[in-house]
């Protein structure tokens with residue numbers, strides 16, 4: 001009985017803290033990756049306060065919560081994260097928060113399981129890099145609109161208006177992506193990167209995609225993986241391979257060296273943004289800017 005009373009006191013204290021947070025009327029939202037932060041800021045606008053845990057160049061697979069993060073999470077009204085074990089080292093933190101009735105929302109819940117790319121080797125059994133199909137991001141936009149509206153019904157109209165405007169921009173982005181890719185001959189659409197972040201991209205836009213590391217960056221590529229992929233690059237006469245901004249470039253440099261040692265010259269086609277956007281305040285610091293930059297970089301290097 002004592003335990004229950006103690007638990008209730010804690011819950012009561014937590015609720016009164018929540019009420020205190022609500023007094024200025026702003027919904028406090030915490031997000032994980034820069035892609036999610038950008039989306040939620042676009043929809044919430046002036047009506048919410050967004051704190052993103054991860055910055056530019058931060059790898060979500062390896063990210064661990066700091067004490068400051070836990071504090072931010074505990075004071076949030078809503079927490080949006082990627083889900084499908086994207087944030088592999090935060091899963092326990094989110095589960096704990098959910099069990100305390102904090103609003104933790106994986107944006108992957110916006111998608112029908114049947115549309116996810118499966119992976120028996122990954123903890124969630126699904127590929128978590130869902131943002132690389134703009135159609136997915138449109139569905140997630142509507143999902144975030146709905147979730148923010150539930151949390152703050154008095155601003156529902158504003159969230160819906162912002163959501164519609166953003167979805168229109170995503171439609172234009174999707175058209176631009178397809179137009180740019182249409183200039184690249186089909187046989188040259190082979191994308192080799194540091195880790196398996198681009199399978200949804202490949203499926204949506206007709207690329208064969210190969211990552212040197214698996215779905216997570218937690219396991220490094222072995223010598224055999226490098227040699228196998230080097231042979232593949234030579235067989236397919238792939239012109240360029242790509243570094244990722246959130247993964248150390250040594251893996252791709254080792255692959256380039258392996259290809260060159262077999263007598264074929266493969267270029268490094270540039271740095272792609274995979275699991276994090278570019279610096280805040282730059283064009284590549286937005287989802288739309290990042291996607292446009294990636295597609296231009298890929299097509300220019302492989303042409």
Ligand SMILES: [Zn+2]
Nearest residue numbers: 197215216275
């Ligand atoms: Zn990844």
